[in-house]
Amino acid sequence: MLKQYCQEKVAMIDAALGRFIPDSGQYPPAIFEAMRYSLFAGGKRLRPILLMAAADAVQSDGSKFLPVACGLEMIHTYSLIHDDLPAMDDDDYRRGKLTNHKVYGDGLAILAGDALLTYGFEVMLSQPGVAPAVLLATVREIAAAAGAQGMVGGQTVDLLSEGQSIDAATLEFMHRRKTGALFRAALRAGALLAGASQEQLNCFNEYAEQFGLAFQITDDILDVVGKEELVGKPIGSDQKNNKVTYVALYGLEKAREMARQTVEKAITALDIFGTEADILRDLVRFLLARDS
Amino acid sequence: MLKQYCQEKVAMIDAALGRFIPDSGQYPPAIFEAMRYSLFAGGKRLRPILLMAAADAVQSDGSKFLPVACGLEMIHTYSLIHDDLPAMDDDDYRRGKLTNHKVYGDGLAILAGDALLTYGFEVMLSQPGVAPAVLLATVREIAAAAGAQGMVGGQTVDLLSEGQSIDAATLEFMHRRKTGALFRAALRAGALLAGASQEQLNCFNEYAEQFGLAFQITDDILDVVGKEELVGKPIGSDQKNNKVTYVALYGLEKAREMARQTVEKAITALDIFGTEADILRDLVRFLLARDS
Numbered sequence: 001m002l003k004q005y006c007q008e009k010v011a012m013i014d015a016a017l018g019r020f021i022p023d024s025g026q027y028p029p030a031i032f033e034a035m036r037y038s039l040f041a042g043g044k045r046l047r048p049i050l051l052m053a054a055a056d057a058v059q060s061d062g063s064k065f066l067p068v069a070c071g072l073e074m075i076h077t078y079s080l081i082h083d084d085l086p087a088m089d090d091d092d093y094r095r096g097k098l099t100n101h102k103v104y105g106d107g108l109a110i111l112a113g114d115a116l117l118t119y120g121f122e123v124m125l126s127q128p129g130v131a132p133a134v135l136l137a138t139v140r141e142i143a144a145a146a147g148a149q150g151m152v153g154g155q156t157v158d159l160l161s162e163g164q165s166i167d168a169a170t171l172e173f174m175h176r177r178k179t180g181a182l183f184r185a186a187l188r189a190g191a192l193l194a195g196a197s198q199e200q201l202n203c204f205n206e207y208a209e210q211f212g213l214a215f216q217i218t219d220d221i222l223d224v225v226g227k228e229e230l231v232g233k234p235i236g237s238d239q240k241n242n243k244v245t246y247v248a249l250y251g252l253e254k255a256r257e258m259a260r261q262t263v264e265k266a267i268t269a270l271d272i273f274g275t276e277a278d279i280l281r282d283l284v285r286f287l288l289a290r291d292s
Numbered sequence: 293m294l295k296q297y298c299q300e301k302v303a304m305i306d307a308a309l310g311r312f313i314p315d316s317g318q319y320p321p322a323i324f325e326a327m328r329y330s331l332f333a334g335g336k337r338l339r340p341i342l343l344m345a346a347a348d349a350v351q352s353d354g355s356k357f358l359p360v361a362c363g364l365e366m367i368h369t370y371s372l373i374h375d376d377l378p379a380m381d382d383d384d385y386r387r388g389k390l391t392n393h394k395v396y397g398d399g400l401a402i403l404a405g406d407a408l409l410t411y412g413f414e415v416m417l418s419q420p421g422v423a424p425a426v427l428l429a430t431v432r433e434i435a436a437a438a439g440a441q442g443m444v445g446g447q448t449v450d451l452l453s454e455g456q457s458i459d460a461a462t463l464e465f466m467h468r469r470k471t472g473a474l475f476r477a478a479l480r481a482g483a484l485l486a487g488a489s490q491e492q493l494n495c496f497n498e499y500a501e502q503f504g505l506a507f508q509i510t511d512d513i514l515d516v517v518g519k520e521e522l523v524g525k526p527i528g529s530d531q532k533n534n535k536v537t538y539v540a541l542y543g544l545e546k547a548r549e550m551a552r553q554t555v556e557k558a559i560t561a562l563d564i565f566g567t568e569a570d571i572l573r574d575l576v577r578f579l580l581a582r583d584s
Contacts, residue, residue, distance in 0.1 A: 026440070026441070027445070028445055028448045028449050028452065030448060030452060031440045031444065031445060031448040032440060035440065078406075079406075082402055082403075082406060085399075085402065087397070087398035087399040087401075087402055088399050088402065105379070106379035107377075107379040107380050107451045108448065108451065108452075109379075110374055110377065110379060110380065110402065111374075111444050111447055111448050111451065113406075114370075114371075114374060114405075114406075114409065114444050115439050115440035115444040115445075117406065117409055117410065118409065118435055118438050118439035118440075118444065119435070119439045119440060121413050121431075121435045122432055122435035122436055122439060125428055125431055125432040125435065126432060131424075132423075132424035132425040132427075132428050133424040135424075135428060136417050136424050136427060136428060139413075139417055140414055140417040140418060143410055143411070143413045143414035143417065144414055146410050147407050147410035147411045147414060148318070148323045148324060148327065148407040148410075148411060149318070152323065152403050152406050152407040152410065153319070153320055153323060153407075155403055156320045156322060156323040156400065156403050157320050159399050159400065159403065160320065160322060160400075
């Protein structure tokens with residue numbers, strides 16, 4: 001059921017992204033080519049899927065919110081492009097493909113990231129069928145989650161702590177912002193656009209918190225035990241880069257146990273929902289089983 | 293009159309920017325320090341002033357729109373930070389001060405730019421006292437002006453044409469997007485927020501077109517004849533970098549004549565307005581007399 005749901009949504013999202021940034025007819029072509037290169041580099045579309053699944057869980061039709069969902073994916077993609085730059089993580093490969101700056105050069109990669117972030121907002125603000133005040137509040141929340149108090153703040157801590165030993169609290173702070181904030185914004189955006197109640201929003205807040213944590217722990221585990229061809233980047237790169245990870249801090253077995261407990265908490269957070277939230281339950285369970 | 297108007301508005305804008313990004317109490321401090329460094333590096337606040345002057349010209353009170361005005365300044369500032377990076381123009385100084393990456397390093401400079409762009413949207417979307425649908429449309433226009441079809445598109449053409457000879461049409465296309473698009477968005481935003489009529493909007497469109505052109509021509513002239521300590525960067529840097537400029541294309545005298553004619557056209561565009569548009573008239577005249 002999860003597999004079919006995701007396949008359907010990914011097809012929708014990819015088609016919509018292709019309409020938002022067509023592959024020809026725009027000038028200067030180089031910037032649109034660089035934007036498309038990373039946007040269609042095999043991403044799992046997790047954030048737009050979370051947005052739609054949250055809307056579905058409150059009895060709406062998540063696919064009505066494709067513009068906001070696609071805008072989120074553009075913001076996520078820009079952050080990956082800038083993160084991979086030599087001045088940041090200096091990665092040559094992502095998902096098994098050359099990173100943006102390895103193909104287009106640092107200058108164009110910076111601009112492609114800038115353009116995706118900016119266009120993400122333009123696309124989100126074009127979402128039809130939602131009361132303007134609700135859309136304003138939703139996009140404002142997404143901006144806050146993506147900025148210096150959210151994702152960019154987390155990347156800053158990551159950048160400044162590389163090669164240094166950080167403690168568990170700093171590690172959690174960093175991930176809560178670097179990846180957690182955008183997951184949370186995706187879930188809340190789906191819920192807000194669909195008109196969720198405050199009680200439902202509170203449940204999504206807790207689910208989002210645990211989902212983000214489970215994502216990060218399983219990501220760290222994958223860096224140690226994953227198959228290189230599936231993960232798409234060299235296994236052990238965190239260790240090589242002296243990155244603090246959950247596995248480094250707690251060991252592999254304890255990290256696995258933490259991941260399982262976190263997934264259970266996420267599922268418990270959805271107790272007020274019936275089967276309409278099954279996709280969200282399956283999505284967080286899937287984190288334990290994923291191989292990439 | 294222009295001088296006093298600008299001093300008042302700059303004081304308002306600076307105070308508001310300081311409230312939006314206070315100088316302490318935020319974590320991680322490094323990113324906010326880097327954001328503030330460039331935001332308070334002596335910018336002329338031209339875009340927020342244009343926004344407020346356009347609102348004033350349609351009998352509104354431009355200072356009501358400080359959040360959108362400040363958001364525009366943040367977007368402008370991010371573009372300067374990224375433009376100065378080694379992967380782009382590789383400039384060490386701007387307005388007589390070290391550029392952001394020379395002080396904070398390339399990684400943090402990239403993140404400070406990202407954070408300013410993102411926060412610019414968050415701040416604009418918090419603008420009170422405007423119908424949500426009007427605010428949505430206004431911010432959407434600003435996003436379009438700042439993105440791949442606007443400012444970032446112009447920077448892309450600039451990046452790709454460095455060291456190459458480009459023709460007059462390409463030069464104009466580049467400037468129309470790189471600087472013109474955001475001037476235009478500033479003027480239109482002020483007009484839209486203030487509830488301008490379609491006839492008034494048309495006048496601002498034409499004024500913006502000519503203002504942007506006059507700004508660029510006088511900028512190119514300043515690079516040749518300006519005083520280094522006033523302009524804040526080495527004089528002749530365009531020539532040194534093999535940049536195509538209006539002066540290089542047409543010679544100094546013809547460029548001066550073009551600037552004068554362009555300013556006249558901008559003033560003519562405002563013919564339907566009375567004295568309430570005098571600030572806009574003075575602002576474009578000022579471009580001819582500026583020394584920085």
